[in-house]
Amino acid sequence: MNCYCDSLEEIQGFGGYGHFQSTLNVMNNNVINEYFIKIYEGTDRINYKCTNCMQLWSLGIPDFPVVGYLMRKDQDDFEKILEQEFSEEAWKNLHNYYLKEYMNLDENLKKYADAFSIPEDIKQILLCKFGNGLEEWLNTSVPGFGGRRPVELLVNDIKLKILKAGIMRMLE
Numbered sequence: 001m002n003c004y005c006d007s008l009e010e011i012q013g014f015g016g017y018g019h020f021q022s023t024l025n026v027m028n029n030n031v032i033n034e035y036f037i038k039i040y041e042g043t044d045r046i047n048y049k050c051t052n053c054m055q056l057w058s059l060g061i062p063d064f065p066v067v068g069y070l071m072r073k074d075q076d077d078f079e080k081i082l083e084q085e086f087s088e089e090a091w092k093n094l095h096n097y098y099l100k101e102y103m104n105l106d107e108n109l110k111k112y113a114d115a116f117s118i119p120e121d122i123k124q125i126l127l128c129k130f131g132n133g134l135e136e137w138l139n140t141s142v143p144g145f146g147g148r149r150p151v152e153l154l155v156n157d158i159k160l161k162i163l164k165a166g167i168m169r170m171l172e
């Protein structure tokens, strides 16, 4: 099967808002047809992943004088974006917020989570969010992490930063 990516051309800069709008319509249809899934939508860009070859694409939204773009992104680029986005202070605030909720969780649930080797702050936030679905989530390919399984990011400090930035996006 040919990949739907083959029908897309990279656009370094849109020729106007109409050009962007028609490209956005094409991508919206691609999502409806399940050729792509939308993995991130922000004010400045929308990221997609091809459901066939897993290629990442980023659609930059024009905002004068920014002209926007449609570009292929590799996994490393995607992780770089998350890494740059990460803010230690914002993470601490999020953790403090969830810590109160964590304190009130069932003791058995906390014991369940203690079995996983995950840094405390990450574990506490995720347990509030997923409860006993935590293990399943860790092992599921998550669109917000460029299709990676969160467990793959529990390996070093840089990957942890990427995981935290992804969690922050998810909980925004």
Ligand SMILES: [Zn+2]
Pocket (backbone or CB within 6 Å): 003, 004, 005, 006, 050, 051, 052, 053, 054, 055
């Ligand atoms: Zn593809």
